[in-house]
Structures are given as C-alpha cells and as structure tokens.
Amino acid sequence: MAQREFCPNDNHGRSVVTVRFCPNCGEIVNGKIPIGTCSEEQHAKRRRTQSAYCVDCGRGLFRAR
Ligand SMILES: [Zn+2]
Numbered sequence: 001m002a003q004r005e006f007c008p009n010d011n012h013g014r015s016v017v018t019v020r021f022c023p024n025c026g027e028i029v030n031g032k033i034p035i036g037t038c039s040e041e042q043h044a045k046r047r048r049t050q051s052a053y054c055v056d057c058g059r060g061l062f063r064a065r
C-alpha cells in the first residue's frame, strides 16, 4: 500500500485552485499561493467545516499540536 491514500478532493483536478493546501490530505495544490498565518480561532472554524488540514497554512487540524 502506498503511504498516501487516494484523495477525492477535487482541488487536485482543477486547473485553477484558490487555496495552497488541500483540506483533505494537506498536500500543496497551488504553490504560488503564499502560506497564510492563521489564528486558533480560524482553525477552530475550519474544523467545523470538516477540513482535515488548513488550506492556508497546511496544518493538520485534528492532529495533536
Ligand atoms: Zn488532497
């Protein structure tokens, strides 16, 4: 088995991606977008949208800090 699971997020197939990181697997989908700086509040909001990773800074939202 490959280490990385198949990611169903459609950011990978798009030609225009407006986020740097994929919210599902945390991979960079658009390296031209600068890494964002987020507050814990923003990450808490993203958790509620069921994102596994922050699309701005790439941090895993459900991992231990
Ligand atoms: Zn992905």
Ligand SMILES: [Zn+2]
Pocket: 036, 037, 038, 039, 043, 054, 055, 056, 057, 058, 059
């Ligand atoms: Zn973030």
